[in-house]
Amino acid sequence: MKKMLRSLMAVVLVGGAASGCANGDANGVQAPPERAHNVRVLELARTDLEESIVISGPLWPVRGTDISTQESGVIQKLRADKGSVVKKGEVIVLLDRGLLEAEMKSAEAERILHEYNEERTQRLFDANSVSKQEMLRVHTLLQRAAESEKIAQLRYERAAIKAPFDGMVADRYVEVGELVSPGVSVVRVVDPFTLKLVGSVTELEVAHVHEGAPALVSLEGVAAPQNGVVSYVGIEANPVNGKFTVEVKIENPELALRAGVVGRSRIRKAVHAAILAIPRDALVQTPLGRRVFVVEADRAVAREVELGVDQGLMVEVVRGLEPGEQLVVRGQRQLRPGVLVAVQETATNRDGSLPTDPPEVREEGSITGVPGELAGSAEELR
Numbered sequence: 001m002k003k004m005l006r007s008l009m010a011v012v013l014v015g016g017a018a019s020g021c022a023n024g025d026a027n028g029v030q031a032p033p034e035r036a037h038n039v040r041v042l043e044l045a046r047t048d049l050e051e052s053i054v055i056s057g058p059l060w061p062v063r064g065t066d067i068s069t070q071e072s073g074v075i076q077k078l079r080a081d082k083g084s085v086v087k088k089g090e091v092i093v094l095l096d097r098g099l100l101e102a103e104m105k106s107a108e109a110e111r112i113l114h115e116y117n118e119e120r121t122q123r124l125f126d127a128n129s130v131s132k133q134e135m136l137r138v139h140t141l142l143q144r145a146a147e148s149e150k151i152a153q154l155r156y157e158r159a160a161i162k163a164p165f166d167g168m169v170a171d172r173y174v175e176v177g178e179l180v181s182p183g184v185s186v187v188r189v190v191d192p193f194t195l196k197l198v199g200s201v202t203e204l205e206v207a208h209v210h211e212g213a214p215a216l217v218s219l220e221g222v223a224a225p226q227n228g229v230v231s232y233v234g235i236e237a238n239p240v241n242g243k244f245t246v247e248v249k250i251e252n253p254e255l256a257l258r259a260g261v262v263g264r265s266r267i268r269k270a271v272h273a274a275i276l277a278i279p280r281d282a283l284v285q286t287p288l289g290r291r292v293f294v295v296e297a298d299r300a301v302a303r304e305v306e307l308g309v310d311q312g313l314m315v316e317v318v319r320g321l322e323p324g325e326q327l328v329v330r331g332q333r334q335l336r337p338g339v340l341v342a343v344q345e346t347a348t349n350r351d352g353s354l355p356t357d358p359p360e361v362r363e364e365g366s367i368t369g370v371p372g373e374l375a376g377s378a379e380e381l382r
Contacts, residue, residue, distance in 0.1 A: 034340050035340070036298075036340040036341055036342035037300070037331060037334055037335055037339055037340065037341050037342065038331055038341075038342050038344045039293075039295070039300075039328045039330060039331035039332070039335070039341050039342070039343060039344065040328070040329050040330035040331065040343075040344060040345040040346070040347060040352070040354075041295055041326040041327060041328055041329065041343050041345075041346055041347065042278070042279070042282075042326070042327045042329045042346070042347040042350070042352045043324065043325075043326055043327075043346070044276060044278070044321060044322070044323050044324060044325050044326075044327055045323050045324075045350075046274045046275060046276055046323055047274075047275065047276075047277055047350055048271055048272065048273050048274065048275070049271070049272045049275055049277045049309065049311060049314055049316060050268060050270075050271050050272075050311065051268075051269045051270045051271070051272060051309055051311050052266040052267060052268055052269055052311055052312075053201060053205045053208060053209060053266070053267045053269050054264055054265070054266050054267075054312075055197065055199035055200070055201060055215075055246055055248065055264070055265045055266075055267065056199055056262065056263070056264045056265075057197050057198045057199030057200070057262065057263070057265075058197070058198060058260060058261065058262050058263075059195050059196070059197050059219065059250070059257065059258075059259055059260065059261050059262070059263050060195065060196055060198060060259055060260070061167075061190040061191050061192055061194070061195055061196075061259050062191055062194045062195065062196050062249065063165055063167065063190065063191040063194075064167075064170070064188070064189070064190035064191065064259075065164065065188070065189060065190075066173075066185040066187075066188050067092070067093075067161055067163075067164065067185065067186060067187050067188070067189060068182075068183050068184060068185050068186065069093075069095070069161065069180050069181070069182055069183065069184050069186055070158040070182055071095060071100070071155055071158050071159045071182060072179075072180065072181045072182055073095035073096050073097070073100075073159055073179070073180065074095065074096045074177060074178070074179050074180075075093065075094075075095060075096075075174050075175065075176050075177060075178045075179075075180065075186075076094045076095055076096045076097075076176070077093070077094040077176065078092075078093055078094075078172060078174075078175070078176060079091055079092055079093070079094065080092045080163075080169045080187075081169065081172075082169050082170065082171060082172055083168065083169065084168065084169045085167075085168050086163040086166070086167060086168065086169060086189065087163065087166055088162075088163055088164065088165050088166050089162050089163065090162060090163045091160045091161065091162050092161055092162065092163055092169065092187050092189070093160075093161040093174070093186050093187055094159070094160050094161070095159040095160070095161075095180070096159075097156055097159045097160070100152070100155050100156040100159055101156060103152045103155070103156075104149070104152035104153055104155075104156045106152070107145070107148045107149035107151070107152040107153075108149050108152075110145045110148065110149070111142070111145040111146050111148075111149045113145075114138070114141050114142040114144075114145040114146075115142060117138050117141070117142070118138050118139055118141075118142045121134065121135055121138040122135065161186060161187070163189055164189065165189070165191060166191065166193070167189045167190050167191040167192065167193070168189070168190060168191075168192050169187060169188070169189055170188045170189065170190045171187065171188040172186070172187050172188075173185050173186055173187065173188075174186045174187075190259065192252060192255055192257075192259060193251070193252055193253055193255070194249060194250070194251060194252060195249070195250045195252050195257055195259060196231065196247045196248060196249050196250070197217055197228065197247065197248040197250065197263050197265050198245065198246075198247050199245075199246055199248075199265065200234075200238065200241070200243035200244060200245055200246060201243060201244050201246055202242075202243055202244075203237065203242065203243075203244070205269075206233065206234075206244045206246075208267075208269045208270075209230060209233050209246055209267055210230065210233065211230050211231065211232065211233055212229060212230060213229070213230040213267055213268070214227065214228070214229060214230075214267075214268070215227075215228040215229065215230055215248045215265045215266065215267045216228070216265065216266045217248060217250055217263050217264070217265045217266075218263060218264045218265075218266075219257060219261055219262075219263040220261060220262070220263075221261070222256070222257065226250050226257065227250070227251075228248040228249060228250040228265060229248065229249050230246065230247070230248055230249075230267065231247050231248065231249040232245070232246065232247040233245075233246055234246065248265045248267075272308075272309055272316065275308070275309075275316045276316065276317045276321055276322075276323065277314045277315065277316050277317070277350065278292070278314070278315060278317055278321070278327055278329075278352075279313055279314065279315075279329050279350075279351050279352035280310065280312075280313050280314065280315045281313070281329065281352065282327055282328065282329045282332060282352060283305075283315070284332055284333060288304075289304060290304075290305060290307070291303055291304050291305060292305055292320070292321065292327060292328070292332070293327075293328040293332050293335050294321070294325045294326055294327055294328065295326040295328060295341055295343060296326075298340060298341060298342070299338055299339065299340060299341065300328065300335040300336065300337060300338065300339050300340075300341050301337065301338075302335075302337040303320045303321060304320055305317050305318075305319065305320035305321060306318045306319040306320055313351050314350070314351060326343070327352075328341070329347055329352030330345070330352070
C-alpha cells in the first residue's frame with residue numbers, strides 16, 4: 001500500500017513539473033508577452049526629386065546710402081522722420097539758406113546789370129563807336145555774371161538735401177540747430193521695396209547658377225517662402241574663401257520683409273525623374289554604415305542601402321529598397337532586426353510627414369542645405 005502511494009505522488013510531481021516548464025521557466029515563472037514597438041510607416045513609390053543649390057546670406061536693400069551735406073550751415077528743418085517713406089527729389093533736411101539766398105539775389109542783379117551793358121555796347125559797336133575788343137570784354141563779363149548766378153542758385157538748392165531715390169528714411173544723424181560742414185552724413189535712405197539676398201557658391205556650383213534664374217527664399221519669421229530672381233553672379237572668386245558671390249533680388253512692395261535678416265535661397269540645379277527617394281530621417285547610422293527598417297509580417301527587417309543624390313530632407317536610394325515596401329519613418333531608432341512592430345500611422349507625404357506635423361519636419365517647410373551629419377529623428381512614437 002505504501003509503495004503504491006509513493007508511486008502516485010511521483011506521477012503527480014512529474015506532471016506538475018512538466019506543466020510548469022510548458023507555461024514558464026524552470027522555476028515556474030510566467031514569461032511576459034512580447035511588446036510591439038509603435039511606428040509610422042511610408043509606402044514607397046517612385047517620384048521626381050529636384051536637386052537645388054542652397055545659398056544662405058543676409059537680406060539687404062538693393063539701394064541704400066548715407067546722404068551727406070554739400071554746404072555748411074545750421075540745420076533748420078528735418079522734414080522726414082525715421083521710417084518715413086520719401087519720393088525721389090523730396091526735401092529731407094533743410095539748412096538755413098538766408099545767406100545763400102542773398103548771394104543768389106546779388107548774382108542775379110549783377111547779371112541783369114551786365115545784360116544791360118552788353119545791349120548798350122552792342123548798339124555802339126554796330127555804330128562803329130566801340131572796338132571789337134571792348135565788345136568782347138563786355139560779353140565776357142556778362143558770361144561770368146551768368147555763371148556766378150548759376151553757382152549761387154546751385155548752392156542755394158544744395159542746402160535743401162533731397163532723397164536720391166524712392167525709399168525710406170532708415171536713420172537720422174543730426175538735429176535741428178546743429179551746425180554741419182560739407183561731407184557730414186545727416187540721414188540714411190534705403191530702398192526697402194526691393195531687397196537682395198547676398199550669398200556665395202563654390203566653383204562646382206557656380207556653373208549651375210545663371211542671372212534671371214528663379215529662386216525660392218525662406219526667411220525666419222516669414223511663413224511662406226518668397227519668390228526671387230538671381231540678379232548677379234560673380235565673375236571672379238573671392239580670394240579669401242574661393243567662392244563666387246551671388247545676389248538674389250526679391251520684390252517687397254508691402255514691406256513685409258526686413259533688411260538684415262538671414263535667409264536661404266534655393267535655386268534649381270537638376271530634376272531626377274522616377275527615382276526612389278526617402279526621408280533622410282529614416283536612415284539609422286550603424287558602425288557598418290547606414291540602414292533603414294521596413295515592416296514585413298509585423299516584424300522589423302533591417303536593410304542596408306546605397307544612397308544617391310540628396311536634397312534637404314530627401315535622399316535617393318539606389319539599392320536596398322523596392323517600391324511598395326513599408327518604410328519605417330518614425331520610431332526606427334528603437335528597433336532591432338526581427339522585433340515586433342505595430343503600425344500606428346501611415347505617412348501621407350513622401351517626406352514621411354502628416355499634415356499635422358510642424359513645418360520644420362516637412363519637405364516644403366525646409367530648404368536648408370544638406371547637414372554635415374545625419375540629423376536626429378523627430379519625436380518617436382512611444
